[in-house]
Structure formats: C-alpha cells, structure tokens
Amino acid sequence: MDFPVSREGKPFLPDINDLHFNLSHSVGELAVAFSRNEVGFDIESKARRANYGDLARRFFDAAEARAVEEAGDSVREVFFRLWTAKEAVLKLEGTGISGGLQRALISSETSAELDGRPVFLGRVEWEGYAGAVASFQEIAQLRLRSLVL
Ligand SMILES: CC(C)(COP(=O)(O)OP(=O)(O)OC[C@H]1O[C@@H](n2cnc3c(N)ncnc32)[C@H](O)[C@@H]1OP(=O)(O)O)[C@@H](O)C(=O)NCCC(=O)NCCS
DSSP states (O other), X not given: OOOOBOTTSOBOOTTOSSOEEEEEEETTEEEEEEESSOEEEEEEETXXXXXXXXXXXXXXXXXXHHHHHXXXXXXXXXXXXXXXXXXXXXXXXXXXXXXXXXGEEEOSSSEEEETTEEEEEEEEEETTEEEEEEESSOOOXXXXXXXXX
C-alpha cells in the first residue's frame, strides 16, 4: 500500500491525526513503530559489519566517536546503538539522514537532542536486530509485538 509522504519523504496516515507510524527495514526484516505522537524508528541487523571507527569519526559528534573508539569488544553494539538512535531522531523530524547525523546528539540510552530540543529514546531488541524509537514526548510505554507470516 502506498502512503502519502511529506516533502522530505516521511510517510503518514492520511486523515488520521492521532496515530503516527514510521518504518524501517534491514536485511530481510521489516519493523513498524506506531505511536499516538510523531515517531521516528530505525533498526539494524546485528550481523551488519562496517568500519565503525571511520563511520563514527565521519558522521558522529566528537564525544560519540570517542565512545565508539573506546568501546573495545562492544564496539559494534555501541556504534549501532548510536547510529540507530541518530537515524530515529532524524526520521522523527522527517528529514532522514539528509538532515545531518551530527545534529542529533545522543546523550544516553533514553535521551537525545535535536538542535537543542529534547528528544526521548527507547531501545528495542529482538533476535538478530536492534533499534531505536524517538519521540518529542516522553515514552511512557514501549511494547514489542512480532508478526510472522
Ligand atoms: C529515507 C531514509 C530515512 C531511510 O533510511 P534507511 O536507514 O536507509 O532505511 P530504513 O529502512 O530505516 O527507513 C526507510 C523507511 O523510512 C521511511 N522514510 C522515508 N523517508 C523518510 C523521512 N524523510 N523521514 C522519516 N521516515 C522516512 C519510509 O517508510 C521508508 O520505507 P520505504 O523505503 O519502504 O519507503 C534515508 O534514506 C534518508 O535519510 N534519506 C534522506 C531523505 C531524502 O533524501 N529525502 C529526499 C527528499 S528531500
């Protein structure tokens, strides 16, 4: 089904103001976040390999890049936690990556800032995948449901 999209490409439900969604896919998995508020969502396969240090130096804030460099054996986990959180924040805004990954500053597992505006984060994780949900409102509850067809 095709949804209408914003100027920057973010899909939305037509004629429904109190239900929002955002979707993400990675290596054969499709995940959708639904929320009463505007939402951003990004997942990554845990099997995905990359040059984490290089990417972090290029796209992350200095403190975030340092966290990746100092992560030792947890480098992949730390990198993807930051990456999915940043993408989720920019998908919340609706700009996507073109909004500039460095504008989304990740302060903790549950908080971020976008140009100084507070953003709330939630982590989701299931076999082989992990991701982040971002909202401008506090995330009171995060429920994960899986659907296998
Ligand atoms: C679209 C974008 C966010 C996808 O990121 P990704 O990690 O590669 O892919 P994900 O699977 O997590 O997300 C893709 C989904 O996000 C949604 N999406 C697309 N654009 C979006 C946006 N600007 N904001 C929020 N969500 C968006 C769509 O549902 C898309 O699914 P689809 O490819 O099946 O249509 C990324 O490509 C991007 O930031 N693009 C820049 C936006 C852009 O270039 N816009 C051009 C018009 S100005």
